[in-house]
Amino acid sequence: MSTTTTPTPAPKVNRIGLNVIDYRGGKTTLCAGCGHNAISERIIDAMFEMGVKPERVAKLSGIGCSSKTPAYFMSRSHSFNSVHGRMPSVATGAILANRDLHAIGVSGDGDTASIGMGQFVHLMRRNLPMIYIIEDNGVYGLTKGQFSATADLGSKLKTGVINDLPPVDTCALAISLGATFVGRSFSGDKKQLHSMLKAAIAHRGTVMLDVISPCVTFNDHDGSTKSYKYMKDHEEPIQDISFVPSFEDITVEYDPGTTVEVTMHDGSSLRLRKLEDSFDPTDRIKAVQRLSEAHAKGEVLTGVFYINTQTPSFVDLLNMTDKPLATLPESVTRPSREVLEQVMEELR
Amino acid sequence: MASTDVVPRHASNEAEPNRIVNNMSLQVATVNGSGSQSSNTVLLRSIFQMGIPVSGKNLFPSNIAGLPTWYTIRANKHGYIARKKEIDFLVAMNPETAQEDVLSLTAGAAALYDEPLNLSSLRSDLTFYSVPFDKLVAPVCPEAKLRKLVKNMIYVGVVARLLEIDMAEVEKAIRKQFAKKVKAANLNLAAVQAGYDYAVANLPKRDPYYVQRMDKTQGKIIIDGNSAGALGSMFAGVTFVSWYPITPSSSLPEATIEYMKRFRVGADGKATFAIVQAEDELAAVGMVIGAGWAGARSMTATAGPGISLMSEFSGLAYYAEVPGVIWNIQRVGPSTGLPTRTAQCDILSTAFLSHGDTKHILLIPSSPGECFSMAQDAFELAEQFQTLVFIMSDLDLGMNNWMSEPFAYPDKPIKRGKVLGKEDLDRLGGFARYKDVDGDGIGYRTLPGTDHPAAAYFTRGSGHNEKAQYSERADDFERNMERLNRKFETARSFVPRPEVSGSGAKIGIIAYGTSHWAITESRDQLRDEYKIETDYLRLRAYPFTREVHDFIKQHERVYVVEQNRDAQMLSLLKLDVESTLVPRLRSIAHIHGLPLDARSVTDELMTMEGK
Numbered sequence: 001m002s003t004t005t006t007p008t009p010a011p012k013v014n015r016i017g018l019n020v021i022d023y024r025g026g027k028t029t030l031c032a033g034c035g036h037n038a039i040s041e042r043i044i045d046a047m048f049e050m051g052v053k054p055e056r057v058a059k060l061s062g063i064g065c066s067s068k069t070p071a072y073f074m075s076r077s078h079s080f081n082s083v084h085g086r087m088p089s090v091a092t093g094a095i096l097a098n099r100d101l102h103a104i105g106v107s108g109d110g111d112t113a114s115i116g117m118g119q120f121v122h123l124m125r126r127n128l129p130m131i132y133i134i135e136d137n138g139v140y141g142l143t144k145g146q147f148s149a150t151a152d153l154g155s156k157l158k159t160g161v162i163n164d165l166p167p168v169d170t171c172a173l174a175i176s177l178g179a180t181f182v183g184r185s186f187s188g189d190k191k192q193l194h195s196m197l198k199a200a201i202a203h204r205g206t207v208m209l210d211v212i213s214p215c216v217t218f219n220d221h222d223g224s225t226k227s228y229k230y231m232k233d234h235e236e237p238i239q240d241i242s243f244v245p246s247f248e249d250i251t252v253e254y255d256p257g258t259t260v261e262v263t264m265h266d267g268s269s270l271r272l273r274k275l276e277d278s279f280d281p282t283d284r285i286k287a288v289q290r291l292s293e294a295h296a297k298g299e300v301l302t303g304v305f306y307i308n309t310q311t312p313s314f315v316d317l318l319n320m321t322d323k324p325l326a327t328l329p330e331s332v333t334r335p336s337r338e339v340l341e342q343v344m345e346e347l348r
Numbered sequence: 349m350a351s352t353d354v355v356p357r358h359a360s361n362e363a364e365p366n367r368i369v370n371n372m373s374l375q376v377a378t379v380n381g382s383g384s385q386s387s388n389t390v391l392l393r394s395i396f397q398m399g400i401p402v403s404g405k406n407l408f409p410s411n412i413a414g415l416p417t418w419y420t421i422r423a424n425k426h427g428y429i430a431r432k433k434e435i436d437f438l439v440a441m442n443p444e445t446a447q448e449d450v451l452s453l454t455a456g457a458a459a460l461y462d463e464p465l466n467l468s469s470l471r472s473d474l475t476f477y478s479v480p481f482d483k484l485v486a487p488v489c490p491e492a493k494l495r496k497l498v499k500n501m502i503y504v505g506v507v508a509r510l511l512e513i514d515m516a517e518v519e520k521a522i523r524k525q526f527a528k529k530v531k532a533a534n535l536n537l538a539a540v541q542a543g544y545d546y547a548v549a550n551l552p553k554r555d556p557y558y559v560q561r562m563d564k565t566q567g568k569i570i571i572d573g574n575s576a577g578a579l580g581s582m583f584a585g586v587t588f589v590s591w592y593p594i595t596p597s598s599s600l601p602e603a604t605i606e607y608m609k610r611f612r613v614g615a616d617g618k619a620t621f622a623i624v625q626a627e628d629e630l631a632a633v634g635m636v637i638g639a640g641w642a643g644a645r646s647m648t649a650t651a652g653p654g655i656s657l658m659s660e661f662s663g664l665a666y667y668a669e670v671p672g673v674i675w676n677i678q679r680v681g682p683s684t685g686l687p688t689r690t691a692q693c694d695i696l697s698t699a700f701l702s703h704g705d706t707k708h709i710l711l712i713p714s715s716p717g718e719c720f721s722m723a724q725d726a727f728e729l730a731e732q733f734q735t736l737v738f739i740m741s742d743l744d745l746g747m748n749n750w751m752s753e754p755f756a757y758p759d760k761p762i763k764r765g766k767v768l769g770k771e772d773l774d775r776l777g778g779f780a781r782y783k784d785v786d787g788d789g790i791g792y793r794t795l796p797g798t799d800h801p802a803a804a805y806f807t808r809g810s811g812h813n814e815k816a817q818y819s820e821r822a823d824d825f826e827r828n829m830e831r832l833n834r835k836f837e838t839a840r841s842f843v844p845r846p847e848v849s850g851s852g853a854k855i856g857i858i859a860y861g862t863s864h865w866a867i868t869e870s871r872d873q874l875r876d877e878y879k880i881e882t883d884y885l886r887l888r889a890y891p892f893t894r895e896v897h898d899f900i901k902q903h904e905r906v907y908v909v910e911q912n913r914d915a916q917m918l919s920l921l922k923l924d925v926e927s928t929l930v931p932r933l934r935s936i937a938h939i940h941g942l943p944l945d946a947r948s949v950t951d952e953l954m955t956m957e958g959k
Contacts, residue, residue, distance in 0.1 A: 022801075055803060058642070058796045071806060071818065078796035080641055081808040082634070083664050089590075089631040093638025093646060096622040097588055098797050101642070119634070122627040321618040325587040326643030326795055330762045332620050333585035333645070335611040337757045343579060343607075344754040347569035 015051035015247055023048045025073040035187030035213030036066055036135045040073040042190065043104065043133075046197035047074060050245060058094055058101045062087040062116060065142055066108035066135035066213075085116025088123035091130055092314075098324035099315050102201070103130035110140045113149035113168040120170075124177035124206055126314040131200045131207045132179075134170055135187075137215035138226035145218030150210075156223030170210045172291040175284055175306045180205035180313075182287075183304040186231050187213040192302065195241040195270075199304070202245070202264035205313045212300065231300060238279055238290075238303035239272040262307050272304055281307050368556040370400050370425035372436040374511075376503070377449045379442050381413025383497035386525055386536070387504050388419040392749060393521035394504075394513050395423050396570055399562040403429035403865075404749045405943055410595070410688045416445045423559055426872075429751065430865035431943040437511070437557055439503050440465060441481075450474070458555035460506060475555040477547075479506055484546055488538040501536045505543025510551065511559050515544060569752050573745035574649075576716035577675060578603035579755065580723025581647060582612060585762050586673075588646035589623040590635035592654060595687050596743040597677040600649040629654035633661040633674065640665075640672040641807060643767070643795035645727050649675035652694050653683045655701065662736055663702025666832070667809040669782070669791070671730035671765070673723070675739045677746040680941050689941025690743035692861055695916035698738050699890055705829065709737045709839055710890040713745065714864040718888075720755045725844055731765035733790060733839055742911070744862045744943040766792045773800040781805040781816040782828060789835030836891060843889035846896060850883030855957075856903030858896075860887040860917060862943060863909050869946035870953070878954060887917065892924050900929045907953055909936040911944050 013019055023044045028037050047057065054076035061067035063084035070079045082090045087105050095103050112120050112134050123132065138151040147155075150170065151163045174182045181203045185193040193211065200207040212231055214220050220227040225234075239260075244250050246267035254261065254271060260281060262270040272281060280286060287306040294301040321328070374391070378384035385406070392404040400423045409415035422432050434454050440446040440461040447470065450459050455473040463483075468476040481499050489498040508518050518540055526533035577600050581589075591601035605623055612620045622639075626632035632648045639646035650658065655676055665672060678694050680686035700707055709729055711722045722739055730737040768779055773794070779802070782791045791814075794803040805816040812828070813819040850871075859867045864886050874880040885899045900906050900921075908918040915935035922930050936952050938944055 053799075055799050055801070056797060060638075076801050076804050078794075078804045079806045080638070080668075081806070081810075082637075083660055083809075086630060086634045086661070089626065089634025090638035090641070092624065092631075093588060093590065093635035093640070093644070094642040094796065095638075096624070096635075097639040097642035097644035097646070098795070101797055118627060119631055122631065318622050318624075319617070319619055320622055321614060321616070321620050324643070324797065325620065325622060326639075326797075328585075328587060328620055330585060332614070333587060333612070334583055334758065334762060339611050340579075340583065340755060340757050344569055347571050348567070348754075 014048050016053060018048070018054070020044065020048045022076060023054060023074050025075045026071050028069075028072040030065055030068065031217050033216040034065070035137065035215070036069050037072070038187040038190070039133065039135055039193070039211055039213055040069050042193045042197055044073050045194060046201060050198055050201045051247070052102055052201060056100060056102050058103045060087045060091045060094065060103060060105040062107050062111035064108040064111045064140070066106055067111055069106050069135070085111050085114070086119050087111070088116070088119035088132075092123065092126070092128055095128055095130060095315065096318070096320070097326045099320060100324055105130055105132045107132065107134050109134060109136040109138060109148040109150040113170055121173065121177055124174045124179040124208060127178050127180055127205045127311055129204050129206070129313040129315055131209070134208075134210045135213040136170070136210050136226070137213050137219050138224070139215050139219045141215050141218060152225040155225040158218060158221055169291055169295065170208070171305055172288050174206075174208040175287050178311075179208045180308040180311050181207040181304070182306045184210045184212070184302045186235055186302055187211055188228060188231060189235065189302065192237060192241055195243045196304065198243045198245065199264060199268070199270040202266045202268040203309070204265040205308070205311060234298065234300045236294070236299040236301050238276050238301055238305070239274055239281070241304060242271045242273075244269045244271070262309065265309060270304070270307070281305060284308075366556050367558055369558045369560050370423055370562060372423055372557045373432040373434065374421045374423075374437040374439070374507070375435040376419045376439040377442045377445050378417055378419070378500065379413070379444070380409055380411050380415045380417045382500060384417070384419065384441070384500045387500040388421065389749070390501075390504055390518060390521045390525055391507060391513070392421050393524065393570065394508065394517040395421065395559055396565050396751065397517040397520060398514055398559060399565050400425065400559055401427040401429060401564050401751060403751065405431055405744065406748060407942065408688050416442050425562060425564070427564065428865075428869045428946070430869050431945045433945045433947045437555070439507065440467060441500065441503065458557065460503065460510070477506070477510065477551050479503070479543070479546060484542045485539065488542045489535060494535070498535060498539045501539035502543035505540035505545075506547045506551070508540065509544045509547035510553060510555070511557060513559055514561070565751060567754065569754050570749050571716045571752055572599070572747055572749050573713065573716050573719045573741050574600035574677065574747060575603040576719035576752070576755070577649075577723055577739070577741065577746070578607055580720035581673070581727075582607050583758055584645065584724040584727040586645045586647055586727065587621050588636070588639035588644040589621065590626045590632040590646075590648050592626050592629045592632045592650065594629070594651050594654050596679050596747045597649040597651050597654070597675060599747060600675055600677065629657040630661065633658040633672075636672040636674070637661055637665050637670050640670045640730070641668075641796070645731070647673035647675065649677060651677050651679050652681040655694055655698055659702050662708065663704055663706050664809040665736045666702065666706045666708065667704070668807050669734040669793070670736075670807075671734050672736045673726045673730050673739065674736055675741060678740060678742040680939070686941045688743070690862070690943055691912060691939055691941065692740070692742055692863065692910050693912040693916065693939065695740065695910075695912065696919060698740065699920060707836055709733065709735065709843060710740050711737060711844060712740045712860045712888055714861050714886065715745070716750050716752045717755060719745065722844065724758055728763060729839070729842060732763065732842065733835060734765060734793060735835070740861065742862055766790055768792050768794050768798075770798055770800045770803070773798070773802050778802040780814045782812065782831070783814040784831050784834065788838040789831050789833070790838065840891045840893055843891065843893065845893050846888055846899070847886040848884070848895060848899060850881065853881040853883045854904045855880065855882045856899055856906040857882050857884045857909060858887060858899070858906055858917070858921070859884070859909040863911055866944040866946045866949050867909060870949040873946055873950040874953065877950075878959065880957070890920065892921065896921070897925055900925055900932055904932065905934060906932050907934050907936050907956070909944070909949055911938055913937060913939045
């Protein structure tokens with residue numbers, strides 16, 4: 001019944017016959033030790049193991065260190081490095097133009113919680129089917145270390161400046177607004193992030209993952225609440241997460257009293273073994289409440305805070321044809337001569 | 349309005365005034381939200397159905413109800429449909445503006461008013477008709493709360509009687525207006541009849557204005573530019589629309605929604621489009637760019653303030669080379685300016701929208717027919733040139749009703765530009781996204797989802813080389829900038845050509861968009877009243893084509909007429925034409941929020957000619 005066994009080593013070739021190398025990207029230009037690089041590695045592994053065809057993936061990002069990372073994974077996927085804080089709108093257009101795409105958006109805490117707040121909240125409330133990752137380090141890296149809006153109250157910059165404003169909790173926000181899969185992880189928690197990403201790929205709806213990802217250059221010192229050391233000391237996983245893809249014929253016994261099993265849209269199964277008895281990841285109100293408590297206690301809660309596989313995604317709501325809009329032929333997109341004649345007659 | 353603009357007319361107290369037939373401007377002054385729009389549309393349609401060229405212009409406030417609004421109908425046998433400066437026949441229903449409305453009339457005009465306003469003592473040089481609207485409405489409309497609306501139908505009947513509008517046409521127009529609402533149609537018809545009967549019994553005709561059946565509207569339609577743009581976009585195969593409500597553009601996406609629901613839903617009940625009301629214009633344009641990048645025919649519609657918000661993204665689209673169509677229904681700026689008044693004041697800001705070296709293709713319609721056809725041009729050009737294309741309409745064109753020839757079905761198949769599919773990549777082995785293979789500055793692109801391992805490329809606005817790889821090398825950047833410029837130069841030969849008329853005159857006129865209608869009339873005034881011949885070039889696009897340069901070369905003096913303060917199109921021309929030609933350009937620029945009228949152009953041109 002244990003779900004804590006280490007994952008079996010990935011096979012050389014995945015279910016669609018690709019090697020992990022087919023999921024690699026360009027060489028990173030971020031700092032050595034940057035949490036973002038670890039996240040890119042997890043994305044590569046998860047996409048590879050899930051057997052997602054790279055050509056079906058669209059990578060989207062805004063501006064910042066985090067938003068550069070799509071260049072460092074999955075070179076066989078189209079990618080769009082857009083403008084600061086406004087990747088959600090680009091993603092919305094792209095996904096509606098081609099509903100067959102698996103969209104993965106990479107943003108940062110500055111790109112999301114400050115300049116991008118307007119589009120972020122509307123992405124969440126639309127429940128657009130995509131994975132939205134915040135690589136969250138509490139500072140603006142590319143502009144040399146200013147606080148972002150996710151910096152904790154009282155945390156300290158290298159220069160000694162203390163943050164005296166409360167942080168934006170992107171997870172609490174995403175849950176209250178309508179995202180249907182919301183979690184927090186840590187770039188250094190390989191196993192948890194790996195499982196969460198695989199479940200994210202199986203979900204149909206907005207997946208919002210806030211991944212604490214230390215900035216080794218500007219925010220990894222004493223007094224920072226987003227450093228490797230701080231995370232090692234304060235991370236409080238709320239569950240032990242495992243994921244069984246639909247195509248893997250594995251049956252693991254579990255105790256329904258201590259484990260929540262969620263059947264994903266594609267038939268995969270997400271298993272959340274409770275580390276906290278009273279927590280229920282299907283209860284939106286309690287999830288937000290638990291996050292508020294964590295802030296009060298100074299815990300960095302990680303895990304899947306909320307999941308809902310019932311709410312229709314934005315693509316479903318629009319009642320679009322099954323084929324991608326992008327490549328519909330003229331016979332479908334241009335009404336007939338008779339239609340024009342009919343409209344003209346109405347206007348006479 | 350200066351009374352010197354008008355040729356003096358016969359005083360109204362003459363026993364038998366000369367008949368002025370099919371040449372008048374009728375203005376209805378009401379209160380916003382009083383339902384007068386239906387009455388005015390019925391009047392407009394009735395005259396149209398009688399075969400008389402007609403135009404209707406709504407001058408309305410930024411308000412839902414309570415502020416003054418004026419609707420002007422011009423009927424003209426010569427086909428002049430621009431705004432006319434002078435009002436010949438006033439219907440004064442608004443107590444707040446009635447006095448000023450009457451005082452601003454020119455001698456000889458007629459004024460029909462609501463009895464309690466008691467306006468007839470204001471002037472002795474007008475023909476007054478007093479109508480007790482409240483007394484007339486009560487018997488035809490027992491339901492008290494509807495009376496405010498139905499009251500306005502009564503003036504339709506009075507006007508029909510006085511101008512000799514055929515009542516059968518009025519009834520037809522009402523039936524059309526209230527299409528499926530038979531009860532409402534009957535109620536309104538009764539009100540019209542009450543007004544008509546009252547006029548028969550009490551108002552002997554004393555003014556000279558009449559309408560008389562003609563055959564000049566046979567087969568024509570009546571439509572506003574925004575609906576025409578919506579239709580054009582639908583027939584252009586638009587698949588993605590995002591929008592944020594803003595006057596005067598909202599009715600374009602709203603009409604698109606209505607038409608697409610009717611004609612773009614398959615037999616399986618599923619839509620061949622997606623339309624999203626965005627959270628703001630930043631998101632609206634971002635969605636357009638995302639959808640265009642992924643291969644949809646995507647568009648949005650907005651006005652000046654939205655254009656400002658779309659600035660950053662527009663630059664990205666220029667550099668990342670993403671197609672999309674943006675309707676700019678221009679109005680007077682800024683947001684708290686005169687948002688419900690017309691202008692052509694975003695020419696410069698849109699042509700160069702964004703930071704860095706950017707320039708965009710602009711298409712400029714001057715009629716609903718061109719809103720329809722240019723929608724198709726815009727999508728074709730956007731995908732051919734992999735860039736944003738802006739359609740520069742305005743409030744006057746977008747929101748007012750216009751006569752139009754019925755639209756012609758598209759005669760060319762939809763072309764999607766240089767897009768490589770799987771089979772192309774199988775054959776080529778790979779591609780370089782920003783390489784100028786054909787010498788026209790336009791690279792080949794692939795769409796996300798293309799099933800080939802070499803299909804993907806990385807899209808970014810910042811420095812990249814031909815293979816779309818990140819690069820900050822000076823030579824890569826310079827080469828890319830030159831190619832983008834080459835692409836823009838190529839566009840000169842593909843954008844809609846200007847319309848040129850006249851031949852051999854010394855004076856040239858350049859105008860564009862809705863100014864066109866004042867120009868056609870002004871040229872006749874110049875010829876008939878001053879014996880001055882002019883040639884005329886109507887711009888339809890930016891970048892300017894060869895014809896524009898030739899036209900300036902061929903004329904000693906070229907008047908550039910436009911509806912803004914700073915002579916924006918003239919400035920753009922100055923950047924483009926040979927420096928020796930610049931002194932030939934003269935500006936006639938007007939901005940007051942009202943559609944341009946011919947008389948203003950004629951007067952100013954004559955002043956500048958020193959006559």
